[in-house]
Amino acid sequence: MPVLQHDLFTNANQYCLDDPAVDEATKRQIRAGQLNVTGRLEQAATSDPHHITAPQSGPHVRIVHRALIRLRNAKPISASESGLPPSECDAFNRMVAELRRGPVISDQELRSGTYGPSTQGLVFTYKKARDIRRTPGSPVDNIVGIQTTKSLDADLLLTDRRALPPRPEPSRRPRDIFIKFSGFGQPAQEGQPDPTTERMFRTTFDTPAYRKTHGELAVITFFGGRQNLDPTARVVRQVQLIRSAAPDGITVITAFSAGGFSAANTAARLTELGIPLHFVGIADGAFFAEHGDIANPDPTQIRLPGHVKTQAALNVFQTFGHRTLKKASVPNQHGIAPGTEWHGALTGLSPREITPANNAVLAGLAALRQRMPLADSDSTLMVRKKTLADPAHIEAVRVGEFENDRIVRRLFVP
Numbered sequence: 001m002p003v004l005q006h007d008l009f010t011n012a013n014q015y016c017l018d019d020p021a022v023d024e025a026t027k028r029q030i031r032a033g034q035l036n037v038t039g040r041l042e043q044a045a046t047s048d049p050h051h052i053t054a055p056q057s058g059p060h061v062r063i064v065h066r067a068l069i070r071l072r073n074a075k076p077i078s079a080s081e082s083g084l085p086p087s088e089c090d091a092f093n094r095m096v097a098e099l100r101r102g103p104v105i106s107d108q109e110l111r112s113g114t115y116g117p118s119t120q121g122l123v124f125t126y127k128k129a130r131d132i133r134r135t136p137g138s139p140v141d142n143i144v145g146i147q148t149t150k151s152l153d154a155d156l157l158l159t160d161r162r163a164l165p166p167r168p169e170p171s172r173r174p175r176d177i178f179i180k181f182s183g184f185g186q187p188a189q190e191g192q193p194d195p196t197t198e199r200m201f202r203t204t205f206d207t208p209a210y211r212k213t214h215g216e217l218a219v220i221t222f223f224g225g226r227q228n229l230d231p232t233a234r235v236v237r238q239v240q241l242i243r244s245a246a247p248d249g250i251t252v253i254t255a256f257s258a259g260g261f262s263a264a265n266t267a268a269r270l271t272e273l274g275i276p277l278h279f280v281g282i283a284d285g286a287f288f289a290e291h292g293d294i295a296n297p298d299p300t301q302i303r304l305p306g307h308v309k310t311q312a313a314l315n316v317f318q319t320f321g322h323r324t325l326k327k328a329s330v331p332n333q334h335g336i337a338p339g340t341e342w343h344g345a346l347t348g349l350s351p352r353e354i355t356p357a358n359n360a361v362l363a364g365l366a367a368l369r370q371r372m373p374l375a376d377s378d379s380t381l382m383v384r385k386k387t388l389a390d391p392a393h394i395e396a397v398r399v400g401e402f403e404n405d406r407i408v409r410r411l412f413v414p
Contacts, residue, residue, distance in 0.1 A: 003045045004038075004149070006156040008067055012037040015066070016059040021111055026059055037063060044149045048218075048241040051145035054115045062113035064144055065105055067152045068122050072099040074159040092158055095129040102126075123148070130155075134244040146245055175215035175246035176412060177239060178205075179266065181224045181231075183257025183286060183397070190258075191225030205412045215249070217412070218242050224259030226291060232265040236273070243275055250278040250411055254404045256397045257341075260285015261293070261305070264346060268306025277310035279407055280349060283400020284317050284393055286341040293342065300344030308348050314407065315349040316400030320362050321392035324369060324384050337381055341393065352403070354396045361395040 004010055013030050016022045016037050029035035040060040043050035052064060076093045079086045102125030109116040120142035127133075128140045132147050144152075178201060182194045198221040206217040220238055222231040239251065251270070255263030260282045267280050287293035287302045295303040300319045327337035336342075345351045356366035365388050372384070 004042055004153045006153050006160075008063060008070070008156055009041050009149075009153055010038060012041055012059070012063045015063065019059075019062065022059055022062060022113070030059070035059070041149065044144060045146055045153070048146065048238060048245070051143050051241070052115065052149075053143040054117075054120055057112060057114040059113060061115045061119070062110075064115075064123075064152075065110055065113070065119065067156060068099065068105070068119075068126060070159055071096060071126070071152070071155055072102075072122075074155075077158055091130075092155065095126065095155070098125055098129040126152075134240050138240070138244075145241060173213065173215045174249035175218060175242060176249040177218040177220065177242060177251045178408070178412065179235060179239070179251070179253045179263075180219075180221045181253075181255035181259025181262040181266075182221070183224055183255065183259040189223045191229030191231045192223055194221040194223050197221040210412070215246055222259075222262065224255065224257070224262040226261060226288075230262055230265060232262055232269060235262075235266050236269045239270060239275060240273065251276065252279045252281075252408060252411060253277065254279075254281040254283075254408065255285060256283035256401055257393070258286045261287060261291075264308065265305045267308040267310065268304060271307055271309045277308070278312065279411060280308060280310045280313045281400070281404035281407060282315045282317075282346065282349065283398075283404060284343050284354075284396035285315070285346070286343065286393075288339070289336070289342060290338070294344075295347075297336075300342060302342065302344045302346050304347050310349075312407070313349040314352065314400075314403055315346045316352045316354065316396060316403055317343040317345070318354040318359075318362060318392050318396040319344055320354075320356060320365065321389035321396075324388040324392075325381065327381060340389075343393070343396065352400075354399055359395065359399070362392055365392055 008015060013036065016030055017027050026035065030037065037059045040050070041063060044052050044060070052060060074096050076096070077089050079089050099122065103118050103121035105122055106116065106118040108114070109119050123144060124140060124142040127142070127148060130151055131140075132151060133140055180194070180197050180201070182197055198219045201219050201221070202217065206219075210217065218238075220235050222235065225231055243251075253263050253267050263280065263282055263285070267277060270277060285302070293303055295301040300322075322336060322340050322342050325337045325340045345353075354362060356363040369384075369388055372387075
């Protein structure tokens with residue numbers, strides 16, 4: 001059932017076809033059914049990842065422009081004609097007055113249908129007047145998301161002197177969030193979405209039985225990254241948007257290998273925002289001395305990017321692999337070859353170390369190292385990485401992923 005009700009939104013395709021500011025190529029796409037502007041606006045009103053913001057452009061932005069201009073030019077409403085309480089009429093009239101004092105959308109942005117600085121400024125003015133925030137404590141932003149699109153729709157109905165129709169109460173069904181940071185992939189994938197993992201998880205858990213008791217399962221999957229490739233900010237933003245509309249539900253973060261830092265960073269940022277975490281599971285997260293990750297080399301302790309608070313956690317790791325990569329000719333503060341992946345304990349996350357004493361694969365690797373000629377020579381460094389460190393890491397990831405999967409399967413049930 002569509003959420004939006006005002007004609008400007010529900011008949012957006014026709015408005016664009018009649019609009020001289022919309023280019024002919026776009027109109028041909030609309031006529032051919034290749035572009036559905038109404039559908040795009042409906043997505044903004046119902047789906048967190050489809051908010052409208054800079055630097056987007058297109059006919060859907062043009063409709064947002066038209067909505068804001070209509071509201072800025074709206075006449076005052078009264079309680080007698082609208083059927084609303086006087087306080088709500090006053091709030092509507094103040095919003096209109098604020099829009100009139102706000103920035104004017106530039107001619108260039110109007111012609112090109114661009115979500116540029118002047119559009120951002122007027123959206124901010126509207127959201128501030130209507131006090132639209134992601135959460136009660138969040139600052140006002142300049143993005144048209146679920147709340148803003150619905151609010152524009154309701155206010156447009158009032159400009160037409162139409163009483164607001166009754167809306168159903170929002171569902172209180174929980175909406176669960178699953179976040180996964182993968183660690184194996186091509187370098188070009190670092191920090192990018194991981195659609196394969198998302199599809200696999202949805203196929204397994206987002207079932208008809210699950211939907212009977214839960215809202216749509218939110219699945220957020222990326223390859224891990226560092227510095228400007230770290231996807232943490234994008235993930236945190238998505239979680240904030242989801243939880244602002246659906247506060248109930250569990251939030252789970254898992255990761256393996258190079259996804260470990262992004263998982264820890266995301267968990268720390270969500271903890272900082274007060275968003276509850278129900279499980280954080282990391283399978284042999286890969287960290288680096290060059291990034292300042294090593295709090296202590298022996299026993300290995302990884303420095304977290306911030307405090308993490310979660311109901312349950314599991315950090316499966318091994319240190320055998322990186323300890324085999326000693327390098328004497330170019331020593332550093334830890335005596336390990338530069339660029340080596342480190343694995344170890346993470347403060348506050350329940351540790352489970354895989355060692356030759358408790359794992360058959362690592363026991364076999366340890367025996368192989370004993371038989372290896374020149375096992376401590378710099379000349380065998382690459383051989384040690386390929387035959388000892390990499391297999392040890394793969395085994396710890398396998399064990400950690402298996403344990404995380406067991407816990408996740410218990411959490412994501414109808």
